[in-house]
Amino acid sequence: MATETEKDSVTGTETTGHEWDGIKELNSPLPKWWIIIFWLCVAWSGLYYIVYPTFPGWDGLWEYTARKDLDRQMAALQADRAIWLDKLSAASMDDIKKDGDLLAFAMAGGRASFADNCAPCHGSGAAGGPGYPNLLDDSWIWGGTLDDIQTTVAHGVRWAKDDDTRVSDMPRFGVDELLDKTQINEVADHVLSLTGGAAATEAGAEIFAENCAGCHGESGEGMAELGAPRLSDAIWLYGGDKATLVETISKARGGVMPAWGGRLDEVTVKQLAVYVHSLGGGQ
Template structure:
C-alpha cells in the first residue's frame, strides 16, 4: 500500500502532486454539495424524458408529457384574437368616420393602427410618423389629399401613383423644358417669399407673374394648393422635397414624384380603417 503524504502545516493528506514546492491538498467536496450535484443530473435526465429536448435529424423528441410551447403560444394568440373579434367585426362593418366618433372603438382602432403602422408604414414615414425628404410628415396639418379620416382612409386604401385603378395621381410637369432658367429662379424667389425671405427680393415680382401663368392653375392663385388633385400648399413653410430656393429650383426643373403602394388587398379593410384612425389621431387630422 502506498504511503500517504500528509501536509505538515495543515495536516491534510495530499494528492502527491507538487508544483514549485507547493503540494496539492486532497480536500474532497462536501457531501451535501455532491448529493445536490447528483440530484441535478437526475432532474435533467427526467426533464429531457418528460419534455421536448433532444434534437433529431428532422425534428426533436416530443417528451412523455406532450408539452409544446408553440401550442401554448398558438392558444394564447387564439384567445386574444377571439377577444378582439367583437371590436374587429364592428370596425369592418362601420364607416371609418363613425369609428372615430365611438370613443371605445376609436381607442381600440388607434392601438391596432399604431401596431400596423410600425410594421407597414414606419419604413418610409418613420417610427414617429415624422417623415423625411420625399416622405410626408403625418403629424402636422399639411395634407396633399386632405386630412379628414375618410380622405386618409382613401389614400391608404388606393395609394399614391400605384397600380390601383382608383389611386391618387398628380403629376407636376418638368418646367425646365418649358421655362428659361431666369424664369425658374424668379418663381423660386416668389415661392420662398410666401413664407420666408428670398435671396434676391427683386426677383419676387417677376416670379409672381411666372407663377400666375404657369403654376396657379394647380397650386391656386394664393399658392395654398389643391387637395382635390394633390397640389402642395406652397405658403406654409412645410416642404416635402427640401427647403430653400435651390430645392425649389430643382423641383421645378425636374420634379420628383413619390409613390405609395395601395394597401387594399395587402391588409384587411379593418386594418386599413385602424391605420386611418391612428394617423388621423396624430395631431394633424381635420
C-alpha cells in the first residue's frame, strides 16, 4: 500500500495516499461549515449533559426537571386551594351562601364533581329522567334547602349501607293487595285530577284520604320528611299518565340513590350540595 500522496490527474484533487489494488482514495474533506456545526453540536450535547438531569441520580447543574416544576406548581396550587378548602370546611351552609367568593369556589368544585359522579344518573345537565329526579326544578322530594340537599347527597336514599340513609317506603298497594284493581284505578284518577287530568270522584278522594294523604299530604302537596313527592304539580318522577300511575301505585318504586359521604370527602359533598342547590329552585 503506497503512502505517497499525489494529485489525481482526472479530478485535480489530492489523494490520501491509500491505495488498494490500484484504486486510490481522493482526499475530499467535509466542508468547513459542516465540521463547525458538527463540533458545535457535540459541545452543545456536552453542556446539555451537565446542565440537565441526563442520567439517574444526576439532577443537572440547574436542578431543573419538568417533574419538579410540576410538583412546585401543584404545591402552590394546593396551598392556594387549602385556604379555600379550610374555609369551606369550617363554614356553615349559611356562611357559604353569604360569601360570594366562597360560593364561587364551591360551585366550581361541585360542578366538576357532579360531572364525575352524578351525571350518569341525573344527566350531565341534571335534568334527570324517569326514576332520576330533575335537580333543576323547584320540586324537591327530600327538601331543597342546602342542608336537606347535603343530607341527601351524604347519606343517599334507601342506601342500605348507610345507617343514616333516607328511608321511606310507599306500600305496594296492588302487589300486597291493599287495594283492588278498581280502587287503584279510582285513586289513580284522583291523582290525575290533582293536575286537572281527570274528573275528581268521591270514591277516589276517599281512597286517597285514607291511604295516601298520610305521606303525600291531604291535597297531594307532598311531604319532604317522608320523601313523598308532590302529586299536585305536573312534575313526575316516574310519569303522570294513567298507566304509569297505576303501575306506581300497584308496585311502588323504591328508587335508590347511593350515599356519597363515604366515597367523597366532606368538603366535596358540601360543594356538591351548593352546586345542586344553585341549579334550580333551591329553597
